[in-house]
Amino acid sequence: MIIDHDVIILGAGLAGLRAAVEISRKSDGKVNVGLVSKVQLNRAHSVCAEGGPAAVLREEEGDSYDLHAWDTVKGSDFLADQDVVYRFVETSPMELLLLDHWGLPWSRRDDGRILQRPFGGHSYPRATMAADKTGFFEMQALYDHLIRYQNFTRYDEVFATSIIAEGGRFCGLTIIDMATGEFQVLRGKALLIASGGLGNLYGFTTYSQTVTGDGQAMAYRAGLPLEDTEFLQFHPTGLVPSGILMTEGCRGEGGYLRNKNGDRFMEKYAASKMEVAPRDIVSRAETMELIEGRGFTGPKGLDYVHLDLTHLGADKILHRLPLIREVTMKFLGLDPIKEMIPIRPVAHYSMGGIEADIDGKTKMDNVWVAGEVACTSMHGANRLGANSTAECLVWGGITGAEILKYLGTNPKMPDVPEDRAKAEEKRIFHDLMESEGNENPYQLKEELRQVMDFHMGVFRDGQEMSAGLDKVRELKKRFKNVKIEDKGRIYNSNLVNALELENLLLLSEAMIVSALAREESRGAHARRDFTTRDDDKWLKHTLVRFTDDGPKLDYKDVTITKWKPVERKY
Ligand SMILES: Cc1cc2nc3c(=O)[nH]c(=O)nc-3n(C[C@H](O)[C@H](O)[C@H](O)COP(=O)(O)OP(=O)(O)OC[C@H]3O[C@@H](n4cnc5c(N)ncnc54)[C@H](O)[C@@H]3O)c2cc1C
Structure with missing residues (x-):
């Protein structure tokens, strides 16, 4: 129809x-x-x-479009147009x-104006909030x-x-x-x-x-x-072990990050911005603390550091971060008014x-x-x-x-080629649903997620990514043998989950191929084998196209109107 x-x-x-x-x-x-x-x-x-959208609402108090634009461009490691x-x-x-x-x-200030709070990498408080439930x-x-x-x-x-x-x-x-x-x-x-x-x-x-x-x-x-x-951005504060977001608003309100010695380690990595440095920098700092043994041992290999809100006081937590408290109480039985929260970088x-x-x-x-x-x-x-x-x-x-x-230009309603719609229906309800294979889509998805967690994390290198790509391609092959157990039509989530998995497999391949080719470190793409930004070769956007033989790469220029790339320091 x-x-x-x-x-x-x-x-x-x-x-x-x-x-x-x-x-x-x-x-x-x-x-x-x-x-x-x-x-x-x-x-x-x-x-x-949770935290809210950013905008310049206070020019008369010192914020400006130029400042927001500069923060965004610098935060992007100069790759933003x-x-x-x-x-x-x-x-x-x-x-x-x-x-x-x-x-x-x-949320409002005492003078009735809209309240804004500091957020990572912004030089002015411009995260505009409705407590910590802003998206809702x-x-x-x-x-x-x-x-x-x-x-x-x-x-x-x-x-x-x-x-x-x-x-x-x-x-x-x-x-x-x-x-x-x-x-x-x-x-x-x-x-x-x-x-x-x-x-x-x-x-x-x-x-x-x-x-x-x-x-x-x-x-x-x-x-x-x-x-x-x-x-791919890793947010610095994912709750361990669930991964639920602890909004950057926690640090915007003055929360600290501490290692197992109780030190505010951001001092070593971004002394001027501390906990409200951009996310790529804070996530790398946490990962370094964990690698160098200054973290806590967590469940399922999820080692962690602490997000400390205890000095903010009950009033601020109850009014500005009520969801955070609700989540930590429900998921960990932990009250952030009194105790520190276990967190680590999380895909975001x-x-x-x-x-x-x-x-x-x-x-x-x-x-x-x-x-x-x-x-x-x-x-x-x-x-x-x-x-x-x-x-x-x-x-x-x-x-x-x-x-x-x-x-307004009065375009015509297009014709839909019947054979194309029929082919898609057959692909799903015959080829996929009736497949005699024996692969469990949930098992494949679990394996894919492990590959991405391990091979495409906060730090990457060529060898690890190549091994990850091989594994993803193997999973793609195994997907051809996937079995849909539920043969019914009504709310067949088994079928939908398999279709979603097929999409994820295709995208992970495109992502790793793009990452492998980019031989530099820039923003969230931090390579151990190419540790610096290389503007001569890589100040360009990657384009990846689908072909039957796999992803094909191409590049295009970055639009620079005002700021030439400089060293990114915080
Ligand atoms: C926990 C969390 C907190 C965040 N907090 C903030 C924040 O405070 N501030 C901020 O700026 N950013 C935040 N972000 C990022 C931001 O929330 C998201 O980038 C943004 O909300 C995405 O909105 P969207 O409209 O693009 O997509 P979504 O809100 O994800 O909506 C996608 C829509 O597409 C539909 N859809 C998808 N696939 C299909 C399909 N196959 N068929 C039919 N429908 C489909 C879905 O049903 C849904 O309706 C946060 C992200 C996370 C994960």
């Missing part, structure tokens, strides 16, 4: 919702939107965001004020605003499997309605991919189980290049994604991308905390407006 909408939005997280709002309000509810999510709408991973960064810093304040008008209950409130405010319009259809618990494109244009998205198992095609004049990150490649991660890079993998298979996938964010221009437009005429799935080259080699949810809002708004402009 084919269902038509003017616009298909794949993903109902912050980026997808913001785009849906923009299309709805600017068209006064006239454009028909299909909003697709593999989970219930308010379970998109964005609800987990500077025109994109400027557009971001100039647009994010308005986005936050819009959310204020749409009812987001920001952002999602709520956006959805509350969206429902004023009646122009959208929600496709919740609907799993997208592929993008059908013809002649360089999108024509349809193939989906499985999980409640019925029905295979359908959503057809649209335009597609926005806003399907989030890919962090389930890793075992120790802050991401929800649903974040499996489906959008990146579908786009990659459909011929769109992925950019800078080798840059993908700087790379589907290549896009400054408007979020991809190489396909009628396809845009926004949010974590996208790479507009705004974060370069290392994202600053709080710049991601703000990016989702900014490019949700921009892509929504761009799509409307495109619809």
Whole structure:
């Protein structure tokens, strides 16, 4: 069955919702939107965001666009495109004020103004917060605003499997309605991919189980290049052993990092910024402390250092970090008012994604991308905390407006080649589901995550990555023999998990190939065998394309408008 909408939005997280709002309000509810999510709408991973979005709201008190842009460019280890960064810093304040008008209950200062707190790598307190549950409130405010319009259809618990494109244009998205198992095609004049990150490649991660890079993998298979996938961010404070995020707001509020001797070790690594240095630097510092024996022995090999909030006092923890306390109490029976929290670096964010221009437009005429799935080259080699949810809002708004402009040119509803949809249905419901193989997808996923944890961690080297690539390729081969035990159609999560795993395998191969080729250390890509940044050879973005013979690499220039790369010191 084919269902038509003017616009298909794949993903109902912050980026997808913001785009849906923009299309709805600017068209006064006239454009028909299909909003697709593999989970219930308010379970998109964005609800987990804790610390909040970054924006310049206090020019009169000393912050400035230049300062935010400089922090972001320096944080990116000079790989961010500077025109994109400027557009971001100039647009994010308005986005936050819009959310204020749409009812987001920001935390406030005593004078009634919106409260902002320090975050890693920012030289001014600009993480804008609703306590430590900011993502939840952002999602709520956006959805509350969206429902004023009646122009959208929600496709919740609907799993997208592929993008059908013809002649360089999108024509349809193939989906499985999980409640019925029905295979359908959503057809649209335009597609926005806003399907989030890919962090389930890793075992120790802050991401929800649903974040499996489906959008990146579908786009990659459909011929769109992925950019800078080798840059995967490790957040310095993942709770041991679950990996749950202890927001950077903990350190923004004044929390310390201590090794087993009780020392605030950041003094050795970033004396001027200490615990609020950028994430790549703090994660490396923690890893060095662990390697050199100044950490604690943790369960399952998860050695750790301490996040110390005990000096902040009960009042601050209860009002500014209530979720952190709730989580440590529930998961570890530990009260951070009195005890230190065991933490270590944890896979957290993908700087790379589907290549896009400054408007979020991809190489396909009628396809845009926004949010974590996208790479507009705004974060370069290392994202600053709080710049991601703000990016989702900014490019949700921009892509929504761009799509409307495109619809104003009266494009035709594309034809969906029947054989392509049939081939996809056969691939899933015959080739995969009826396979006589004996490989367990959950076992394969567990092995993949171990490979990525071990071979593509905070520090890497050529030998380790090559060995990791061999293992991933072996897992890809074994996937051909995967067995789907559940032969039913209704809520077949066994089938969906296998499709997600196939996506993760494809992306991990692309990521390792990109990382192996980049023979330097920059931002989150820290090599033991090439320990310094090499601007002569590597001041460029990696592009990786899908071919039947494996990932193919290409490169493109970094846009530098204002700041030439200099040594990055904090
Ligand atoms: C624990 C945690 C806390 C964070 N805190 C902050 C913070 O405080 N500040 C900050 O700036 N950043 C933060 N980040 C990063 C930020 O939250 C994310 O980058 C951002 O929310 C991603 O939003 P998104 O809209 O791109 O994707 P998501 O919110 O992940 O939404 C993706 C959507 O795509 C849908 N989807 C995906 N695949 C499919 C498919 N195959 N079929 C159908 N639907 C699909 C999903 O169902 C979902 O609706 C945090 C990240 C983590 C992990």
